[in-house]
Amino acid sequence: MKKAFLALVIVLAAGGGYWAGRGSRAPSVLDGSGEGAIVVSFGGEALRTSEVEARVRAMPEMARARLATPEARKRFVEDLARERILARRAEEKGYQRDPEFARRYAQELGSFYLEKELDEPERRKAPEDGELRKYFEEHQAELSRPERIRIALVEFKVPDPAARQKKLALARQTLSEARAGSKDYYAFGRLARARSEDERTRASSGEVGYASREDLEGGYGPELAKAAFDLKIPGELGGAVVESASALYLVKLVGREAAYEPRFEIVRDALAARLANERREADRKRFLDDLWKQANVRIDEDPLGKLELASKR
Structure with missing residues (x-):
């Protein structure tokens, strides 16, 4: 009888020590306040239905779908318990102060x-x-889009009058060749790759991406923009060499895109x-600026300049 009573005292003392230890532990963000039935218990703690459901709701839709079977749900709550156990051990080590x-x-x-x-x-x-x-x-205005066209061109640069006279003859000869091959869709592109001096488009068979009149004026001059927009049918070749202040052009219409006015x-x-x-x-910036002013932030430039920022060899 005495032995049984002594064993009971030892068990109660051990249990009391455990709960006293838990009671003396500093408050932690891990201390749950869930409601509902206990889903899983461990080490004197428990996760209740409200806590588990909250974790499920935070998951992506596809991940939630994978919890349809009892086995998957069991693995899920086991993972939650394992996570909490590890976190408690980390707190015991003081790692939260690292x-x-x-x-x-x-x-x-x-x-x-x-x-x-x-x-x-x-x-x-x-x-x-x-x-x-x-x-x-x-x-x-910025949501709208003006009419745009896609063109291909062959460019000859003319930095001075002498070069203009010489290259004008070459440009006209190239235009004749382009007309002769007008039934061959790829003929103009071959001429552009072989003779065009426009480095931006030579590799793309002379093609310029869809551009507005303003874009073409800015990139190649008003003369080319006018000649290009005068072309009406995709595949149509300009009837003459286009002369600008610094270049000569052959131009072909590849595509046209109507203006867009949003509704x-x-x-x-x-x-x-x-x-x-x-x-x-805007609200975020205003919010953060207000917090900054309320915190009365001051930076001391002297110690800031003396910070050891570079690693020492």
Whole structure:
């Protein structure tokens, strides 16, 4: 009887020591406050249904779909328990005070603060229709697109009058060859690769990507832009050598793209996303600037300049 009583005292003392140790432990962010039935218990702790469900909701849709079977769910809660056990052991070692961990913790916590205090409320404030229409009117010009054409060209550079006279004859001869091969789709491209002095387009058989009249004027001059836009049918070859201040051109129309004027109903959703993003960025800057002022940040340039930043060999 005495032996049984002594054994009971030892068990109670051990249990009391364990719970006393747990009770004296400093508060931790790992201390859960879940609700519902206990799903898994370990080392005097437990994860309840609300905590497990919260972790599931945070998972991507495809990952959640993989939890359909009882075996998969069991592995999932085992992983959660293993994660918590390892984290508790890390706390016992004091690893949460490691400088590298503190740095990563500060980064994550700062991002989490911005997400909760700024980004989440902003996402709930969808732009209203009137605001979107005003934004559309203000940005309609940049949303529009002028008529564009795609051309191929052969260029001869003429830096002086003597070169112009000499190369004009070569340009006219090349134009005659282009006309003779007009039924061969690739003939103009071969001439461009062989004779064009425009390094930007020679490798692409003389082709220039879709460009507006303004683009061509800026890149090659108003003479070429006018001659190119005067061509109407894809495949049509310019009837004469085009002369500009510094070059001679042969030009062929490859494709034409009509001007685009956006309709509000078509671009509404894209505008809503763009406006929301711009507003969020502006609010974020304002939010961070206010925090910076409230923190009264001061930088001492003297110790800053004496920091040991380079590694010593």
